[in-house]
Amino acid sequence: MSGDRHLSALTARDAGLVACRRCTRVWPGHETECGRCGASLASRDDRSLSRVWAWWVVGLICYVPANLYPMLSTRTLLSTSEATIVGGAIELIHHGSIGIAIVILVASVLIPMAKFACIAFLALTVERRTALSATSRQHLYELVEYVGRWSMIDVFVVAILSSLVQLNVAATINPGPASLAFALSVIFTMLSAQAFDSRLIWDGIEEADRPDDLAISAAGRDMAH
Amino acid sequence: MTVLDHDDLLNLIACPHCDALHRVQRPSNGEQAVCRRCHAVLIAPRRRAGMTIIMLSVSVMILVLGALWFPFLTISRSGFHNDASLLDAAFAFSSGPLLPLSLAVLALIVVVPLARVMLIVYVLLPVVFDRAPFPGAREAFRLSEALQPWSMAEVFALGCAVALVKIADLALIGFGPAFWMFAGLVVIIVVQDNFMCRWSIWSSLEPEDEPKFKPTSMTDPEIMNLPSPEAKA
Numbered sequence: 008m009s010g011d012r013h014l015s016a017l018t019a020r021d022a023g024l025v026a027c028r029r030c031t032r033v034w035p036g037h038e039t040e041c042g043r044c045g046a047s048l049a050s051r052d053d054r055s056l057s058r059v060w061a062w063w064v065v066g067l068i069c070y071v072p073a074n075l076y077p078m079l080s081t082r083t084l085l086s087t088s089e090a091t092i093v094g095g096a097i098e099l100i101h102h103g104s105i106g107i108a109i110v111i112l113v114a115s116v117l118i119p120m121a122k123f124a125c126i127a128f129l130a131l132t133v134e135r136r137t138a139l140s141a142t143s144r145q146h147l148y149e150l151v152e153y154v155g156r157w158s159m160i161d162v163f164v165v166a167i168l169s170s171l172v173q174l175n176v177a178a179t180i181n182p183g184p185a186s187l188a189f190a191l192s193v194i195f196t197m198l199s200a201q202a203f204d205s206r207l208i209w210d211g212i213e214e215a216d217r218p219d220d221l222a223i224s225a226a227g228r229d230m231a232h
Numbered sequence: 233m234t235v236l237d238h239d240d241l242l243n244l245i246a247c248p249h250c251d252a253l254h255r256v257q258r259p260s261n262g263e264q265a266v267c268r269r270c271h272a273v274l275i276a277p278r279r280r281a282g283m284t285i286i287m288l289s290v291s292v293m294i295l296v297l298g299a300l301w302f303p304f305l306t307i308s309r310s311g312f313h314n315d316a317s318l319l320d321a322a323f324a325f326s327s328g329p330l331l332p333l334s335l336a337v338l339a340l341i342v343v344v345p346l347a348r349v350m351l352i353v354y355v356l357l358p359v360v361f362d363r364a365p366f367p368g369a370r371e372a373f374r375l376s377e378a379l380q381p382w383s384m385a386e387v388f389a390l391g392c393a394v395a396l397v398k399i400a401d402l403a404l405i406g407f408g409p410a411f412w413m414f415a416g417l418v419v420i421i422v423v424q425d426n427f428m429c430r431w432s433i434w435s436s437l438e439p440e441d442e443p444k445f446k447p448t449s450m451t452d453p454e455i456m457n458l459p460s461p462e463a464k465a
């Protein structure tokens with residue numbers, strides 16, 4: 008990753024300090040609790056990756072029934088239909104609402120799948136070298152964190168429709184079991200992304216590209232502490 | 233190597249995303265100090281930010297509480313009418329095994345947004361009047377920060393719009409007053425986030441017995457050469 012060379016920097020850990028990720032204050036390396044905001048301090052969160060994977064797996068497990076069971080059941084005078092996420096989108100396309108079908112497919116299928124893939128990629132590349140620069144991986148992580156909550160939109164749509172469309176015999180819409188599975192999947196994926204310690208992305212380039220003299224002085228400092 | 237004393241540490245800031253160490257250099261209002269390595273925004277003070285955030289928080293409270301009682305969508309089909317308020321939507325799942333989902337939806341669109349802005353007002357009110365922070369202010373701000381990703385009022389607003397289009401051919405749909413309240417909420421939350429400079433708030437919450445941030449001489453030669461965050465207008 009020679010492209011990242013100019014990005015190596017003196018980190019709080021190199022300086023024998025520990026940074027608070029909540030309030031950005033720095034403390035001597037041995038401190039375990041931030042004196043300003045009370046957050047617990049860890050120079051690097053050793054268990055970060057195992058928590059990422061744990062939430063990731065639970066999220067993925069919940070995502071399966073979210074797709075197999077119906078999200079909604081719609082009953083009108085003429086018919087009763089139950090629709091899964093993908094089924095509902097296909098139905099919308101048949102009705103000509105292609106735009107809204109795309110919104111649903113992007114929010115409930117594309118984004119969740121991409122999120123699982125991105126988190127796995129970020130967690131795997133912490134320990135391995137990769138062609139993607141640290142800057143791009145940091146951007147990817149921020150994107151995953153930002154997008155996470157918007158996946159909840161489908162659950163809210165189900166809630167809105169089920170409370171609104173209660174028109175006696177004319178039409179009723181009721182929520183299906185997939186809505187719970189989908190909500191859980193979104194929540195677990197968000198927890199998985201939050202558990203990731205993004206400083207690990209940058210440690211890779213430190214170790215790979217640190218000039219030798221800096222590495223020696225950092226090692227000397229570690230011994231001094 | 234010289235040991236860093238307490239005042240020196242106050243002059244440092246570590247990027248929470250990449251751990252790069254910088255010397256604090258407070259940018260002027262309206263400017264941002266970004267991490268030299270990953271370009272995350274570290275400090276972004278705004279003029280009269282405290283008062284602005286408090287006023288926006290109060291508007292969020294009024295809008296969420298108001299939106300509870302008014303319908304956000306109305307529907308009619310073959311002579312039947314219905315409308316749904318936020319509480320109706322939250323309790324759409326209240327029948328049977330989906331009840332936990334009702335509680336989660338209520339939390340995400342009402343309880344968490346409300347709790348968050350109330351905590352922010354509690355934290356900032358003494359600060360804007362130059363008083364000592366209220367007891368527990370630091371815990372309150374920490375909780376409010378932890379709640380941020382779980383505050384989903386604006387996601388719900390977009391959900392209304394999607395729901396409307398989704399059943400447009402099933403029945404006649406109209407927006408109720410609460411929908412417009414939520415639309416306003418989306419804008420307010422974005423603006424509020426823009427005014428929120430975490431570093432400034434945390435510095436103002438520095439415990440009394442600790443010295444506040446003040447530029448002092450640095451003793452460690454390596455720390456002395458640290459870059460300041462880059463300024464961006």
Ligand SMILES: [Zn+2]
Binds near residue numbers: 029032041042
């Ligand atoms: Zn802290």
Ligand SMILES: [Zn+2]
Binds near residue numbers: 247268272
């Ligand atoms: Zn950074």
